[in-house]
Amino acid sequence: MAHPSRRHFLGMAASAPLAATGALALGAGTAHAADSAYAMVYFTESNTMLEADYNLHLAVSTDGLRWTPLNQNAPVATPTLGAGGLRDPFLLRKQDGTFVVLATDLSGTDWTRNSAYIHVWDSTDLRTFTGYRLLKLHDMTTTHSWAPEAFWDASRGQYGILYSSVNSSGHNVIMVSYTTDFRTTTSPQVFFDPGYDVIDGNLTVGVSGVNYLYFKRAGTLVGARSTSLNPGSFTPFSTAVNHGGTEAPTVVKSLTSNTWYLWGDTYTPNGVFYVWQTSNLASGTWTALDQKLYTQPLNSKHCGIHPITSTEYSNLIAKWGAPAWNRLKSYNFPARYVRHSGFAGRIDAYPFDPYPDSQWKLVPGLADSSAVSFQSVNYPTRYLRHYSYALRLDANDGTSTFAADATFYRTAGLADSSWASFRSYNNPTRYIRHADYALRIDPVSTTTERQDATFHVGY
Template sequence: MSDTNHGTGLSRRTFLGAAATVPLAATGALTLGAGTAHAADSAYVMVYFTESTTMLEADYGLHLAVSQDGLNWTPLNQNAPVVTPTLGAGGLRDPFVMRKQDGTFVVLATDLNGTDWNHDSVNIHVWDSTDLRTFTGYRLLKLHDMTDTHSWAPEAFWDPGRGRYGILYSSVNSSGHNVIMVSYTTDFRTTTDPQVFFDPGYDIIDGNLTIGVGGVNYLYYKRNQQLVGARSTSLNPGSFTPFSTPVAHGGTEAPTVVKSLTSNAWYLWGDTYTPNGVFYVWQSTDLASGTWTALDQKLYTQPLNSKHCGIHPITSTEYANLLAKWGAPAWNRLKSYNYPARYVRHSNYAARIDEYPFDPFTDSQWKLVPGLADSSGVSFQSVNLPTRYLRHYNYALRLDTNDGTSTFAADATFVRTAGLADSTWSSFRSYNFPTRYIRHFDYALRIDPVSTAAERADATFRVGY
């Protein structure tokens, strides 16, 4: 959430799963801390909402995506919401998901529809779910009695010393600037003891808590459009001290710390605070160091137009069940290997790679269908202009209407191969000019012979979402 209209230049974010000591009967293992998960976890779920540059994809319902590595994501339900708020402002921002002590999930979200920054609410949206396939008990939850302020970016954590859950959120209290507040609950139906959790003496927002890493708890937040960390050996309000080196990519908000389930790596996700909806990721192998290194954009891909995500570990069974329930998209996007901020799209019927985000975002969505000339190959059907396909003409790729001729079919058919620059990616060889591959040149797509390392990189793409 961006609160720039409130004069702070700050914004909001959600969290990675707070520590949940899940009963053995429910899961077969114990959670060790935020993001480390119980032993059965092998995948991740993400919750988010969507916006785009012209707000063509502004949707303030609850969206879900899944991932097996926590870096590359499959949007569910065709990137449409799985549930939409009906109370309060009638929309959400900044959703958060956590597995509770009993093994079920709770979803929290800011009560705000779109960019109506004048809507101040003492409430947040809450859903219960046993499996993230059904959502029950929808309600508003009151967090405090303060007036003329907000309750942004709610995130929850289990506080074993208090035997209660804490709910973190951003509000302006008597200090006159945004602070991280906490209210406590046992059931996510009523709350008590609202108080300041963290106030370093200046405007902050978007608290994200990671618990119990080497006996230390880490709180990441946004200050001056940068992501900064504080730490404490307790969960007591007022006990956290800033310590980390700030990171940012332009104006950045919404920190989310995610632990790899297969290595000692930690990932820090951050979101641009404009409606563009671009995430950047930093990596660390030592949270105690407070230093992060920017991750190559080749290594991660966010759900299309996603904003302000919350991420939590899930089991392989939950991962498979979510895909079975909601389905993977019927379309793909193609990401450039050597310009990983750019995606294949059509513009004025010409094919090119442009930097995400852009509208119409549907220009970058493709159905990879059986090849028109040979079903063992592939053709690229436009999602938003479905009578048109990518085809080469004088070696340049363009989006043309299928005229039903054998020439068009051959021009629009390609053989998918292992990526010429990286075998885990893909390259596409022309069906009727088999010495030529799709590659970009000055950002325009064409078919060319490929021989050098630079040309192989130009001809390599990631087929994802």
């Protein structure tokens, strides 16, 4: 949640305290035994705000690293109350097995707008979103309720809702309000105040008896821990990580190994995630993950990630559909994607606008239907073709020469067989590769050339 900084004192009055429930104890944020995939909620922004969309977006993944945006990366739910837009969505599976989505009540980047409310949706399966409402977290109108997240506190028999607001000293702290139904809350309490500005609290509950709270401090991601969930019990302990200015920490456990991932988001409108990993959450040390291994949904910002079952994964793909387009990531420059610019083919560092320059429909080859051609999404009459060995985006003139120049055989990646390479149809000794970031077809023999000619076909 990018922010300029200070607000005023947070009042401590809200609705009446809630009675504890007898709900089944199940650690918030932990996976069910049947979970084998992940869902991500997010909103979108891009360099020039061409893709600024402050509604609820949804993506899925089988490994928690490479994501498939659903509904063509268009919203799956739209807030209509409050600011009429959202930031910082969060997803939680509740004790009854259904889901709740929370989000900041803020559309755009007007950080001076204060709201005591957050957006809330209920969902049984993430295919429909019901019960949309605003939930009031405090009574003050001079401070905000940013980046809400929730967890189940078994000892209280209630959910805690964490969010960022400003205390009497003038800096942001992590607050908590408790609820049983996400319709009314207890009077708020300070959950974590280390004495300096902190926002974006992300809580991982019950790992070998320890709870971990990650948060943003001065453009870095830092962790605190406690053996209880009591407000005021957390103590900072971890080594800070960042990639430039980083915010929105999200800790995710691998479903297949003892690996933890820490996602962080750059807090400019660029919308770039970076990921760190550790096999020992208690160590508080993280190692940057190779960007070849993860791909965020296009233009996604400040995400929430939660495990889901394989059935839920399949049902979401069936309901919302996978994108009709792809993006191609460079193997040896994984921050760069294949795009056209001035109708020349090249690889450029993500993000960029216009972002549709990097979206392609891999259609049956114009000269051989067993091969592929790259049809531009934003110039659908144009295809990527070679001309004097350089790749450029040209209109299909219907000739056999054009069809041959625009047709490529997809093969196992020359540098990594799990990736892809593309061999020219009419120059079969040559492959698509980048050279000084420009795309061309060349013979490939060296290690570097094989890497230049290898791409990940994703979203």
